[in-house]
Amino acid sequence: MELDDLVTKTSNWLKNKGPKSKLVLSSRIRLARNLENLSFPHWAKKKDLLKIAQRIRPVLKKDSHFKNGILVEMENLNSLDRDFLVERHLISPEYERKEGRFLIIGEGEVISIMVNEEDHLRIQVLESGLQLRDCWLLINQLDEALNEAIGFAFDADWGYLTACPTNLGTGMRASVMVHLPGLAITREIHKVLPALTKLGIVVRGFYGEGSEAKGNAFQISNGATLGKGEEEIVAHMESLMTQLIGYEETARKNLLSREKNSVENKVWRAYGILQNSRFLTSQESISLLSTLRLGIELSIINLEMDLINELDVLTLPAHIQKIIGKSLSPQERDRARAKLVRDRLKRGKNV
Amino acid sequence: MLCDECGKREATFHYTEIINGVTTELHLCELCAKKRGFTLPAAFSLPDLLGGLVEPEQISPLETELICKNCGFTYSNFKNIGLLGCSQCYSSFHKMLEPLLKKIHGTSKHVGKFPGRRKKEKREKSSDVQLLREKLKDAVAREEFETAAKLRDKIKEIEKAK
Numbered sequence: 001m002e003l004d005d006l007v008t009k010t011s012n013w014l015k016n017k018g019p020k021s022k023l024v025l026s027s028r029i030r031l032a033r034n035l036e037n038l039s040f041p042h043w044a045k046k047k048d049l050l051k052i053a054q055r056i057r058p059v060l061k062k063d064s065h066f067k068n069g070i071l072v073e074m075e076n077l078n079s080l081d082r083d084f085l086v087e088r089h090l091i092s093p094e095y096e097r098k099e100g101r102f103l104i105i106g107e108g109e110v111i112s113i114m115v116n117e118e119d120h121l122r123i124q125v126l127e128s129g130l131q132l133r134d135c136w137l138l139i140n141q142l143d144e145a146l147n148e149a150i151g152f153a154f155d156a157d158w159g160y161l162t163a164c165p166t167n168l169g170t171g172m173r174a175s176v177m178v179h180l181p182g183l184a185i186t187r188e189i190h191k192v193l194p195a196l197t198k199l200g201i202v203v204r205g206f207y208g209e210g211s212e213a214k215g216n217a218f219q220i221s222n223g224a225t226l227g228k229g230e231e232e233i234v235a236h237m238e239s240l241m242t243q244l245i246g247y248e249e250t251a252r253k254n255l256l257s258r259e260k261n262s263v264e265n266k267v268w269r270a271y272g273i274l275q276n277s278r279f280l281t282s283q284e285s286i287s288l289l290s291t292l293r294l295g296i297e298l299s300i301i302n303l304e305m306d307l308i309n310e311l312d313v314l315t316l317p318a319h320i321q322k323i324i325g326k327s328l329s330p331q332e333r334d335r336a337r338a339k340l341v342r343d344r345l346k347r348g349k350n351v
Numbered sequence: 352m353l354c355d356e357c358g359k360r361e362a363t364f365h366y367t368e369i370i371n372g373v374t375t376e377l378h379l380c381e382l383c384a385k386k387r388g389f390t391l392p393a394a395f396s397l398p399d400l401l402g403g404l405v406e407p408e409q410i411s412p413l414e415t416e417l418i419c420k421n422c423g424f425t426y427s428n429f430k431n432i433g434l435l436g437c438s439q440c441y442s443s444f445h446k447m448l449e450p451l452l453k454k455i456h457g458t459s460k461h462v463g464k465f466p467g468r469r470k471k472e473k474r475e476k477s478s479d480v481q482l483l484r485e486k487l488k489d490a491v492a493r494e495e496f497e498t499a500a501k502l503r504d505k506i507k508e509i510e511k512a513k
């Protein structure tokens with residue numbers, strides 16, 4: 001497989017299959033791992049980075065998880081492809097396009113590993129819906145296999161040794177992307193999210209004025225990596241998410257009983273704009289797609305959720321340009337985005 | 352509106368971001384937004400965090416000269432960028448890192464999994480008893496006596512096995 005093959009493929013995490021996938025867009029677990037005694041990437045000399053990559057590359061290539069995978073050498077990547085991989089959640093924007101750095105992607109984009117980003121290895125498992133437990137089982141098994149072959153830096157008191165002390169211990173970040181329009185519209189979100197952060201949970205996202213512009217999506221992840229076991233972190237996150245989903249469902253019920261007409265109006269207008277626009281900015285499409293998503297979840301409109309999941313990603317700037325096959329000015333992009341949305345909605349119409 | 356970063360081009364990306372209660376507004380031009388990858392920025396910057404955590408008077412000039420023998424990274428490098436140089440740095444700077452870890456994570460003891468080849472070591476570790484003792488103290492303080500009783504039995508069991 002080549003990188004460009006991904007453009008037309010749907011990642012597994014977009015397939016809307018996991019449990020609670022109506023509210024939970026995706027679940028992700030990431031592990032930070034390093035080789036013993038070798039300098040961390042930011043401090044390593046070029047020849048050391050190459051040596052590290054050389055040691056890891058054959059191990060990953062022969063691992064069965066990457067049998068039909070893609071290996072991307074970062075130094076060969078142009079900036080559009082880099083942005084594309086960022087939008088795909090496969091690399092971080094900080095990942096440098098230099099020698100000794102490579103990304104390997106397993107089938108369906110469920111498993112991926114960045115080599116020589118902040119740590120020697122950043123192992124990721126990304127799935128749709130609320131599946132942290134499954135993500136953990138998969139990543140743990142892969143981690144153990146890789147440790148057998150590579151041998152990760154570890155200390156009995158401090159756990160896995162990472163470049164940044166905020167990742168020390170389990171080296172694990174478990175995160176969930178949730179769609180919370182009910183809490184956002186009813187403004188309950190101002191109470192709920194700060195309460196989560198008091199429990200040591202990190203919330204990233206955009207709320208308050210103009211939160212709609214970001215599609216009411218929030219990334220929720222564990223804070224501390226030391227002093228808590230992996231299973232404990234996963235269980236804690238899952239139980240908090242279940243609670244959060246409960247709050248969101250209540251907010252939606254309240255919203256429907258109080259403002260049914262206005263919600264319906266909003267949803268159908270969003271649909272109308274998406275079906276007819278000739279120019280569509282990235283922000284506008286994110287916001288309208290979020291409204292449409294809510295409409296589907298509240299059974300106001302009958303569309304395939306997969307279509308919305310797909311459009312959420314395909315309408316991102318680098319994706320649009322990859323689909324068209326060349327780099328575009330922002331205005332050209334807005335036009336191409338509008339056309340893509342119109343075409344997809346026409347094709348996927350189920351109403 | 353002009354771009355916050357370069358101040359030259361028109362800002363087309365507008366972020367209002369709230370991370371754990373702290374609001375940041377950011378208006379960026381196409382180019383600068385792209386440079387940042389226009390995704391969610393990091394939750395916090397470590398040098399900032401360290402700036403708040405490591406009080407200058409806690410570190411004597413001598414300590415900042417500390418250097419990791421394995422990789423040549425210094426403790427002052429760490430204070431500047433918030434990253435360590437290699438896995439050995441953790442033992443090289445052990446004394447300084449211990450209180451820092453407590454501040455970041457609320458504890459400085461790993462209780463997660465041990466990699467396969469070191470599982471045996473975990474069972475034999477005496478500091479596990481120490482951890483259980485700490486948990487016991489917590490449980491008593493919270494008046495969770497049932498948990499406390501279980502912990503006490505566990506500690507007895509381990510000590511007897513020795």
Ligand SMILES: [Zn+2]
Pocket residue numbers: 354355356357358359360379380381382383384
């Ligand atoms: Zn700029």
Ligand SMILES: [Zn+2]
Pocket residue numbers: 419420421422423424436437438439440441443
């Ligand atoms: Zn070192």
